Amino acid sequence: MNPDQLTGARLTQGASLKARFKMLIRLHKLEAKRGIQDIFDNPLSNFMTVLVIAIALALPTGLQIMLDNGKQLSQSWDGASRISLFLTLETSKKQTIDLSNKIRQNLAIKNVEVILPDQALKDFSQQSGFVDAIGELDQNPLPPTLVVQPVEAYSTPFESGKLLAIYAKLPQVEKAQLDLDWVRKLYALIQLAEKAAAALGLALGLAVLLIIGNTIRLSVQNRRDEIEIVKLIGATNAFIRRPFLYTGFWYGLFAGISCWLLVEISLFWLQQPIANLAGLYQSDFTLSGLSWSQSIQLISISCGLGLLGSWLSVGRHIRAIEPR
Amino acid sequence: MIEFAHVSKRYPNGQIALRNIDLQIGAGEMAFLTGHSGAGKSTMLKLISLMERPTAGQVIINGKNLNRIKPRKIPAIRRDIGMIFQDHRLLFDRSVFDNVALPLMIAGYDHREIGRRVRAALDKVGLLSKEKSTPIMLSGGEQQRVGIARAVVNKPPLLLADEPTGNLDPELSAEIMRLFEQFNQVGVSLLIASHDLSLLAKMHYRTLVMKDGQLIQDRSDTPQGLDLPPAQLLGADNES
Numbered sequence: 001m002n003p004d005q006l007t008g009a010r011l012t013q014g015a016s017l018k019a020r021f022k023m024l025i026r027l028h029k030l031e032a033k034r035g036i037q038d039i040f041d042n043p044l045s046n047f048m049t050v051l052v053i054a055i056a057l058a059l060p061t062g063l064q065i066m067l068d069n070g071k072q073l074s075q076s077w078d079g080a081s082r083i084s085l086f087l088t089l090e091t092s093k094k095q096t097i098d099l100s101n102k103i104r105q106n107l108a109i110k111n112v113e114v115i116l117p118d119q120a121l122k123d124f125s126q127q128s129g130f131v132d133a134i135g136e137l138d139q140n141p142l143p144p145t146l147v148v149q150p151v152e153a154y155s156t157p158f159e160s161g162k163l164l165a166i167y168a169k170l171p172q173v174e175k176a177q178l179d180l181d182w183v184r185k186l187y188a189l190i191q192l193a194e195k196a197a198a199a200l201g202l203a204l205g206l207a208v209l210l211i212i213g214n215t216i217r218l219s220v221q222n223r224r225d226e227i228e229i230v231k232l233i234g235a236t237n238a239f240i241r242r243p244f245l246y247t248g249f250w251y252g253l254f255a256g257i258s259c260w261l262l263v264e265i266s267l268f269w270l271q272q273p274i275a276n277l278a279g280l281y282q283s284d285f286t287l288s289g290l291s292w293s294q295s296i297q298l299i300s301i302s303c304g305l306g307l308l309g310s311w312l313s314v315g316r317h318i319r320a321i322e323p324r
Numbered sequence: 325m326i327e328f329a330h331v332s333k334r335y336p337n338g339q340i341a342l343r344n345i346d347l348q349i350g351a352g353e354m355a356f357l358t359g360h361s362g363a364g365k366s367t368m369l370k371l372i373s374l375m376e377r378p379t380a381g382q383v384i385i386n387g388k389n390l391n392r393i394k395p396r397k398i399p400a401i402r403r404d405i406g407m408i409f410q411d412h413r414l415l416f417d418r419s420v421f422d423n424v425a426l427p428l429m430i431a432g433y434d435h436r437e438i439g440r441r442v443r444a445a446l447d448k449v450g451l452l453s454k455e456k457s458t459p460i461m462l463s464g465g466e467q468q469r470v471g472i473a474r475a476v477v478n479k480p481p482l483l484l485a486d487e488p489t490g491n492l493d494p495e496l497s498a499e500i501m502r503l504f505e506q507f508n509q510v511g512v513s514l515l516i517a518s519h520d521l522s523l524l525a526k527m528h529y530r531t532l533v534m535k536d537g538q539l540i541q542d543r544s545d546t547p548q549g550l551d552l553p554p555a556q557l558l559g560a561d562n563e564s
Contacts, residue, residue: 019434019437023429027429228413229415232402233407234405234431239399323375
């Protein structure tokens, strides 16, 4: 290249649009690398930052998992929304069966169990151990009973309450009962826990933003001279911002993965005691962890928070640095 | 290329750096700006590179009135000016190649084009063999030449140099000046701030002398001017 090509004294034309676009992609690769380099240059303190973010994310994630499991557990106890219909004493066996068939035709009903007075008495005497006392009775005091189990969609307190009201009006029904209080309490508890988890998630998400924002602020301060120099050479704020945005993104990604590991390890650690506990209740309940989509969601949220935190911080601090 | 019209600059602390400067430097011209420290040389350069704004008057570069440039447009203006600093202002965590490539990366050039241009610029300043070194491994003169390569790699029509030979011995200084002359020969305009009077005396170029924020002499390179010994040229300054 001869000298006049090197310093041709005309206004710089810059590069073509296509070249610029290609360069932009290349720059992004370079800056992504530089951003990651920035983290590995200072492994210990950055590792701690990542860990702090991971823990902050693991708390709401853990709570969410507990909630999901709680919901699952409460669904497997859909007996809670079983409706017991105690029929009048004079209802005959045939009438009882007819009624049960009639109820079973309702699409909202999954199953109807018929408990005839004789059977009920037998079960009761076996379970209670009052065999002798019951033998003294000259008449079976127990009414025929239908145990109605609604399908899942009608198992909520509201829907099963409506069903209850309908059955209570049937002439043969002496008393219709739903263990509604218990269901209501469970649902209320889950709702409360959901709200608490959301609030905790929000607060800790904010904390993550602040942590990343502050880390990026320090990183900008450390590279103050460099920023001044590239500003003098004509770099735009967007150009200067990019590597810092990548740093934020990498923080988010590493923290997301660490958080996932933390959660999975804790779940693994809890698996055995929970299986033991469930065994005591004759349940084969096992703790379910994060699904694939939930894991990806977790890591995406973490990356998003990293990007947002650095974006909020970096623009302000880069604008404040002007070459002197 | 550079035009100052009634330019004054007063810093927020009340210090008056420039008083009513009128100046024109044409395209393809090479000029020296001299005077004692504090005379306003640096302020002149800062106004051209938009690091400062004038309190009054107008600065026009490449036909653009800098008063009308919004902060967002400053980077684009700076890309058309090659700047060379006394303290080189290199990035010490990157190789010589990467330092020189920086203006091209900012302008968005293709990486093959960047490679070509960077090597051409390094070849020009005689540092092609050092492209993989980091600036810290280089001598002061070499660092300055890296700075020069970075300033010219984007082929700006205007070069500004602030005491480019400030820390160099006379031989290296002369070498740097020869580089500047070569750039000038291919049409680049140069404005070089320097108080190296012995060097100026050897160079036969327009010299602007500043004192207390005013332009006290605009000496074109006439035979009489050449004969003037530098001490006499700045005699008034030395007494004050």
